[in-house]
Amino acid sequence: MKIKRVIPLVFLIFSVFYLVFAFSMEQRRMIGDQQGWDPGSRAIPLGTGFIMLAFSLYLTFSSRREKNEEDVLDRETRNLVILSILLPVLYITVFRYVGFIILTSAMLFTLIFFYYRKGIFLSDAGRYLWGLILSVLLTLSVYTVGRLVTRFFVRYGKHVSSKLLSGRMFTSLVVLILLAVILAVVNMFYKMFYKRRKGRIGNVSRSNTNRESIDSTLFTAMITATAITEILYLVFKQIFWVSLARGVIFW
Amino acid sequence: MNDALVGFLQIFNVQTILWIAMGEVLGIILGALPGLTATMGIALMLPISFQLSDATGMALLLGVYCGAVSGASIPAILLGIPGNPNAIATVYDGQRMTKRGLAGQALGGAVIASFIGGIGSLLLLMLFSPLIAQFTLMFGPAEKASLALVGLTIIASVSSRNLAKGILTGAFGLTISLIGTDPFTNSPRIPFPGIFEKTPLISGIHLIPALIGLFGISQALLDVERIKSGNIAPPQVKIEKIFPSLKKIASMWRIIVESTGIGALIGAIPGTGASIAVFLSYERAKKITSRPGSKLERVGSGALEGVFAPEVANNAVTGGALIPALSLGIPGDAATSVLLGALLIKGVVPGYQLFSQNMPLVYSIFFALLISNIFMLTFQLLGVRMFPKVLGIPAPVLVPSIIILSLIGSYAIQGQAILAAVFDMGVALFLGIIGYFLKKGDYPIAPIVLGLILGGMFEENFRRAVKLARGNYLVFFTRPIAVAFIILAILSVLMTYLRNRKSLVQG
Numbered sequence: 001m002k003i004k005r006v007i008p009l010v011f012l013i014f015s016v017f018y019l020v021f022a023f024s025m026e027q028r029r030m031i032g033d034q035q036g037w038d039p040g041s042r043a044i045p046l047g048t049g050f051i052m053l054a055f056s057l058y059l060t061f062s063s064r065r066e067k068n069e070e071d072v073l074d075r076e077t078r079n080l081v082i083l084s085i086l087l088p089v090l091y092i093t094v095f096r097y098v099g100f101i102i103l104t105s106a107m108l109f110t111l112i113f114f115y116y117r118k119g120i121f122l123s124d125a126g127r128y129l130w131g132l133i134l135s136v137l138l139t140l141s142v143y144t145v146g147r148l149v150t151r152f153f154v155r156y157g158k159h160v161s162s163k164l165l166s167g168r169m170f171t172s173l174v175v176l177i178l179l180a181v182i183l184a185v186v187n188m189f190y191k192m193f194y195k196r197r198k199g200r201i202g203n204v205s206r207s208n209t210n211r212e213s214i215d216s217t218l219f220t221a222m223i224t225a226t227a228i229t230e231i232l233y234l235v236f237k238q239i240f241w242v243s244l245a246r247g248v249i250f251w
Numbered sequence: 252m253n254d255a256l257v258g259f260l261q262i263f264n265v266q267t268i269l270w271i272a273m274g275e276v277l278g279i280i281l282g283a284l285p286g287l288t289a290t291m292g293i294a295l296m297l298p299i300s301f302q303l304s305d306a307t308g309m310a311l312l313l314g315v316y317c318g319a320v321s322g323a324s325i326p327a328i329l330l331g332i333p334g335n336p337n338a339i340a341t342v343y344d345g346q347r348m349t350k351r352g353l354a355g356q357a358l359g360g361a362v363i364a365s366f367i368g369g370i371g372s373l374l375l376l377m378l379f380s381p382l383i384a385q386f387t388l389m390f391g392p393a394e395k396a397s398l399a400l401v402g403l404t405i406i407a408s409v410s411s412r413n414l415a416k417g418i419l420t421g422a423f424g425l426t427i428s429l430i431g432t433d434p435f436t437n438s439p440r441i442p443f444p445g446i447f448e449k450t451p452l453i454s455g456i457h458l459i460p461a462l463i464g465l466f467g468i469s470q471a472l473l474d475v476e477r478i479k480s481g482n483i484a485p486p487q488v489k490i491e492k493i494f495p496s497l498k499k500i501a502s503m504w505r506i507i508v509e510s511t512g513i514g515a516l517i518g519a520i521p522g523t524g525a526s527i528a529v530f531l532s533y534e535r536a537k538k539i540t541s542r543p544g545s546k547l548e549r550v551g552s553g554a555l556e557g558v559f560a561p562e563v564a565n566n567a568v569t570g571g572a573l574i575p576a577l578s579l580g581i582p583g584d585a586a587t588s589v590l591l592g593a594l595l596i597k598g599v600v601p602g603y604q605l606f607s608q609n610m611p612l613v614y615s616i617f618f619a620l621l622i623s624n625i626f627m628l629t630f631q632l633l634g635v636r637m638f639p640k641v642l643g644i645p646a647p648v649l650v651p652s653i654i655i656l657s658l659i660g661s662y663a664i665q666g667q668a669i670l671a672a673v674f675d676m677g678v679a680l681f682l683g684i685i686g687y688f689l690k691k692g693d694y695p696i697a698p699i700v701l702g703l704i705l706g707g708m709f710e711e712n713f714r715r716a717v718k719l720a721r722g723n724y725l726v727f728f729t730r731p732i733a734v735a736f737i738i739l740a741i742l743s744v745l746m747t748y749l750r751n752r753k754s755l756v757q758g
Contacts, residue, residue, distance in 0.1 A: 007692040011419060018426060021442050030435035030718065037722035041433040041440065044710045048425045055419040062415070077479050084475050084650075085684055088468075088658060092676045095662075096669055104659075108651050115647030118479045224648050232659055240302040242666030244659075245673075 008059035015052035022046045076119030083114060099247020100237075101229060105139035106132060108225035116217040124214065131218035139226045140249075142182055146175040146230065147251060150238065168241075172234045179230050183223055190219055258614025261306035262622060270307055271314040271619060275626040278318020279634070283326055283642060284649065287470065288335040289319035290586045294466040295653070297459045297593055298660035305597050305612055310619035312593055316586055317623040320525070320565055321365035321631060325638045328357045328558070337525040337565040340533040344550060344557025351553050352489070355635060359493035360555045362631040363500065364507075364562035369624035371511035371563070372518065372570025376577075377617055379519075383578035384606040392716035393726050397736035399709035402581040404740040405520070407698045412754075414747045416694045424702020425709070427682075431455025434711050451674040458592045460661035460679040461703055465696050466589070467657035468683025473690060474650050490636050495555055502547060506536045506560050514564035518571025518583045525568040525584065529561035536560035570620065577601050577613065580708065585697045592704055657683065 022045040029038040073081065091107050109132055114120050150171045157166025164170055194212070236242040261267065274296065281292040292315045300308030323338035328345035341361065348357035390398070403425075407417030431454055433440055441447045500507075510532035517528035536557065537550040548554035572583025573590070580601035582588035594601060599609060606613060661679035665671040686696050720726035727733045 003688065003692045007688065007694060008419075011423070014423075025440060026438060028433060028436040028438045030714065033718060035722070037720075038435070038718045039714050039724075041436060041438060044713065045426070045429050045440070048422045048429070051422040052419060052426065055415045055422070059415050059419060073476060074479070077476055080478060081472060081475050084472055084654065088654060088680050091658065092673060092680060095673055095676070100659075104655060108655055111651035111654065112647050115475070115478050115650060116645075220648075228652055228655065232655065235299070236659060236663050236666070240299070240663070240666075242302075242663045243669060243672075244662075244666070245669055 005060075005063045008056045008063055011052060011056035012060055015049055015056055019046070019049040019053060022049045079120045080114060080118075083120060084111065087111065095247075096245050097247055099249050100244035101139060101143050101233065101249055102136055102247065104229045104232065105136050105225045108228055109135040109221050112221035112224055113217060116221065117214075127214050127218060131222055134218075135222040135225050138186065138222060139229050142179055142226055142230050143233065143249075144251065145178060145182065146234075149175055149178060168239050172238045175234060175238070176231070179227065183227060187223065254610035255614045257611035258306070258616075259618055261304070261611060261615040262310055262618040267307045267310050267619075268622065270303065270311040271622050272626055272630075274311040274314025275318040275623060275630055278315040278320075279322035279325075279627070279630060280318075280644075281315070282319035282322025282335060283638060284644060287319075287653075288466070288586075289316055289323075289337070290589055291466045291470050291653075292316075292319045293586055293589045293593075294459075294462045295656055295660055297462065297589065297596075298663040300593055301459065301596065301664055305599060306615035306619070308597065309590070309593065309612075309616055310622070312590055313616070313619045314623045314626065316590065317369060317566070317569060317620070317627045318630075320569055320586075321362065321369075321562070321627050323565075324361040324365070324558070324562055325358065326642055328361060329354060329638065330642065337529065337568075338561070340529040340561035341558055343533070344552070344554050347553025348555070348558065353553070355490040355493045356495055356555060357558050358490070358635050358638065359632065360495045360558050361562045362628055362635075363495065364559040365566040365631075366624055366628040367507055368511055368514055368563035368566030369569060369620070369627065371507075372515040372567040373617065373620050373624065374570075375511075375515045375567075376570040376573050376620070380574050380578040380613075381606050383574065384603045387579060387603045389732060390602075391730070392712040392719060393730050393733040394736065396709055396712035396716055397727055397733040397740070398579060398581065399705040399712065401736045401740045401743070402705050403698070403701055403709070405743045407695075407701075407744075412751065413693070414744065414751060417698050417747075418744075420689065420694050420696070421698035421702045424699035425706045426702075427456050427461065427699070428703045428706025429710070434707065435714065451671040454671075456678055456703070457664060457675060458596055458703060459664050460675040461682050462589050462592055462700060463657045463661050464679035464682035465686040465699060466585075467653060467660075468679060469686030469690055469696065471650050471653040471657065472683065472687040474646060474653075478646050478650065493632065493635055499555065503556055503559055505539055506532075506547075506556055507563055509535050509539075510560045510563035511567045514567025515571035515574075517564075518568035519574040520583065525565040528564040528568050532560045532564035533557065566624075573616070573620075577605065577616070582701070582704070585700065588697065588700050588704060592700075595704070 022042055025042050025045065028041045029036060087107055087110060091103055095103060110128075113124075113128055113131060117124060153171045153174060154166045157163070194215075233244065237244045262271075277296070278289070278292055281287045282289060293312050296312055296315050300311050302308075303311065319335070320337050323333055323335045324341045324345065327333040327338040327341040328349055331342055331346035331349075333339045333342055345357045345361065348354065403421050404418075407414070407421040429440060430452065431440060432438060439448055439453060441452050447453065513532045513535065514525070514528045517531065518525070533550065536559070539545065540547040540550045540554070540556050547556050550557040550560065568584065572587040575581045575583050576587045576591045578601065580591065582591045591601065599605060599612065657679055658676050661675045662672040664675055686699075689696060689699075716726050717724055720729075727737060
């Protein structure tokens with residue numbers, strides 16, 4: 001069924017349920033309204049319910065006449081869209097239990113990896129899992145270093161009575177610089193490893209090129225996921241003190 | 252005078268200036284990336300603005316707004332793809348100028364035009380908003396309820412080619428705004444109250460997660476569909492001369508004045524938005540340049556005049572759209588509806604109350620808009636040579652970043668209460684998915700937001716008006732201002748209906 005026909009139908013069903021709900025609602029009038037002049041708490045919900053019902057009915061019938069120029073998604077794109085919806089659902093469901101750092105890194109890595117691959121392919125499963133584990137480990141390492149450095153500066157700042165050194169902005173800036181350094185070092189090692197491997201293998205076959213492309217995607221996804229997770233942590237938790245769920249992380 | 256000084260000090264401090272600068276850069280980048288809009292940028296920055304003081308938070312959002320509106324001209328000129336609908340008309344002459352090797356002048360001209368439009372509309376905002384706010388003193392509950400109705404119907408009629416779709420989504424927004432408790436009796440208004448009474452649903456749907464979902468997540472999901480088609484390669488454009496000569500700018504005075512007027516006026520009419528203003532000003536510029544004896548280059552032939560007109564107009568919309576938002580509480584376009592939401596969340600009520608009790612905040616908004624425009628001019632001119640690189644940010648990195656920022660941004664609003672915060676993430680995602688399917692089905696999103704913002708105002712004033720009139724529902728037709736608003740609401744619906752009918756007959 002085409003989406004332009006489905007939407008008014010969904011609205012139609014919704015408005016019927018909404019009207020049932022509005023009618024079943026207790027009719028209460030504002031305090032001090034003994035005469036009953038207040039239209040009551042049901043008036044506006046009923047009004048909007050009827051408007052929705054009328055217009056969704058009209059659109060249900062008029063959409064049958066509409067020319068349907070539906071842009072049909074190919075299988076890979078459809079899978080990517082489904083992944084982009086399901087993954088956030090999973091993220092929200094387990095957020096409190098697993099925690100911000102691990103989940104954010106894992107979700108970002110997954111999305112970036114499959115977006116770069118332009119589809120979800122079974123043949124990528126093994127490398128994806130490895131990349132996922134490495135990505136979470138890298139993020140956890142950066143987070144741990146960040147926490148240690150922040151604690152050190154907070155204590156040292158208090159010791160020397162310096163508000164600047166123990167301040168949120170300063171510690172966040174230091175961690176941000178550290179993050180850049182760590183990621184630059186990881187990048188350097190990755191490039192060195194590949195140069196050496198290329199030198200060993202010699203001429204590049206097609207399968208090697210493909211593997212190299214997946215590895216490069218894995219690496220980009222890993223680095224980006226780590227960087228974004230840590231930056232979000234710094235902005236929301238360290239600067240604005242938003243209580244991001246820690247989940248399984250106890251340090 | 253004292254209020255102006257307080258407003259000045261609220262903005263002219265290192266922290267606020269840095270936030271505006273950051274917002275501006277972010278806005279320019281968001282505006283430059285095709286598919287990302289000013290509205291989405293502001294929505295994504297809402298959680299951060301929420302953590303700042305009223306003035307600084309608004310300044311950050313205004314920075315994003317100005318940056319995103321003018322940044323949209325970059326891909327329009329370099330790639331022929333408008334960053335967002337505000338820059339649709341810039342494509343015609345901007346792209347032709349790039350092909351003629353005048354990309355630098357087109358980009359520089361667009362920035363200067365944006366600055367002129369922004370400052371012109373700021374002056375109009377400073378002049379008219381206090382006057383209109385003064386006028387709102389005459390408003391009672393009946394007038395306020397009919398004003399909310401005008402806001403809803405105008406947005407519903409203008410934001411979609413199909414009137415019924417606009418009204419349907421507007422009513423849907425209203426129903427979402429009614430979730431929670433009754434404003435007068437506090438009795439629960441949620442399905443299965445026995446089950447849901449102890450969940451965060453009882454406090455209703457919060458505006459920020461709703462805005463982030465409807466504008467941020469829905470757009471990100473749509474962008475996923477474009478991932479397979481690959482990224483647009485950044486163009487290899489040589490950028491040489493950037494500044495158009497002063498003589499050239501002075502010769503376009505008429506285009507500048509008319510485009511500023513058109514932009515500010517269209518912006519001030521709720522629900523119209525920049526895309527109408529840019530076409531009107533472009534058409535006017537076409538007429539001006541094609542007059543016999545005109546020394547200006549003909550618009551449409553790759554002329555700077557064709558870049559100037561829409562760019563002046565779309566930035567003039569920014570100040571214009573804030574006029575009804577600040578003075579009446581009715582946003583001029585989708586982006587200002589989010590700005591208005593930011594004000595409401597901070598407990599600031601637009602209208603006469605704002606202008607009489609919180610004048611320093613009003614001044615700080617004016618100053619912030621001024622600084623935003625100055626930063627926009629500076630950053631865009633400094634960054635002209637970097638723009639092709641900005642366009643190269645790959646979608647596989649950008650889209651997940653938007654999704655995660657949307658979720659964490661929604662969470663941050665109630666970040667100290669984890670259960671409520673997780674619920675807000677769910678609201679953002681749920682509405683984001685709804686927004687995605689609605690956009691695919693060609694349904695407008697803006698009426699949902701307006702329904703959410705104006706729903707409370709409409710219900711409270713409607714019930715109060717009827718009660719004060721001793722149960723007389725005809726009270727709305729006995730007060731002249733309310734009648735005028737109702738006529739305006741009917742006219743907006745009728746005009747859209749007739750226009751749609753005409754275009755249907757013409758095929």
